[in-house]
Amino acid sequence: MSHTAHIPSHRKPRRSASKLALRAGVAGGVLGTIAVAGAAGPANAEPVTETIEMPTLGSLENGAGLASAVAASAEASHQEALDQSLQTQENAALQKAAKEARTARAEADRKAAAERAEKARLKAEQEREEQEAQERASRDRARTQLSTTSSGSSSDGGSSSSSDGGSSTGSDESTTQAPSGSAAAIVAFARAQVGDSYVTGGTGPNSWDCSGLVQAAYRQAGIDLPRISYQQSSMGSSVSLSNLQPGDILYWGSRSGSYHVAIYVGGGKYVGAQNSSTGVVERSLDWDTPSGAVRIL
Incomplete structure (x- = not known):
């Protein structure tokens, strides 16, 4: 390893799987062309001694693994985005449900307060009517007693004997x-x-x-x-x-x-x-x- 291998700018960039496959195909085509030319050439032609480097099986396997890793990463990102979307929808649904619950509770409290107020009003009105009925009954009894007293006074009023055997007649406003x-x-x-x-x-x-x-x-x-x-x-x-x-x-x-x-x-x-x-x-x-x-x- 060279003394500059640890520096990122000196490292060779990794080749993607698609580039590796393309290079392998190009190399295979070149070899095929050379083989055909050799077969068609003169018998006394000198054999081709140039050597072309073929991609190894290991490099092809590394490219396939990288593609699988990229696909897995994309799938994971898609799944994470989907999970976040679902979580957002759940949060929105929970907030809406909580708001509706608070509104329903407030409406229920308002109705309960109105019912209590109405019951209190009806109770107060009933008590007032009962009190008025009692007062009216009391006035009726007093009026009856007054009429009875007035009748008795008028029947008893008239002449009364005095100590000297005479009689006197008296009346005033109280005996009307x-x-x-x-x-x-x-x-x-x-x-x-x-x-x-x-x-x-x-x-x-x-x-x-x-x-x-x-x-x-x-x-x-x-x-x-x-x-x-x-x-x-x-x-x-x-x-x-x-x-x-x-x-x-x-x-x-x-x-x-x-x-x-x-x-x-x-x-x-x-x-x-x-x-x-x-x-x-x-x-x-x-x-x-x-x-x-x-x-x-």
Whole structure:
């Protein structure tokens, strides 16, 4: 080996299998040509003494092995590229599946939250309705007791013996005779709405404004009243506050220009839809003295 054999630029390049096969074929053709020429030449011609180097079997085998190695390498590269492509497709499929799973989970959570909110709303509404029913039942019981008490007081009122054998008759607002007929229906309806809310323009059944309550109460007696407060106070005949009867309409302001109305229920009290803070209440006349009253019955 020469002293420059280890330097890459001085090494002989390896010949590919195709080049080796080509050289072997060329050499074989040359030998065949020489053999034919020798046979056709003169008998006294001198024999050819030139020697041509033939490719050895070992070099041909090395070329075939190199081709096999190149083919194997190409096959390995192709398989690696195919594996990478499959891996990329698998990764993309996994990412898509994960994204769809997150979307489905978020949608499920949203639906669950909406269902919980709806259940809570329905429960709160049911509790509110039950509370309103209890309050209404309580008002009905109180109204029944009040009617019974008023009836008993009127039946017991009259003459009573004094210590000197005389008799005296006494009556005041606390022993006012209970309303009857149309007045009783109006008063009973008005008192049954105590505790309901006040809403501007409300006409029931659980929320009222002042004239809406009066109109609905009179409807129980078969009487149709106008919707507006000043129209209601303009009807019937005017009565003094000292001569009130159950069922009379109380008004605040002028008779033809009232801004609020209520129903006198007896005993110096009235029922009216006051405002959004108090709702429908039963109050004494002294709590908010009306401007006047009218009688329609």
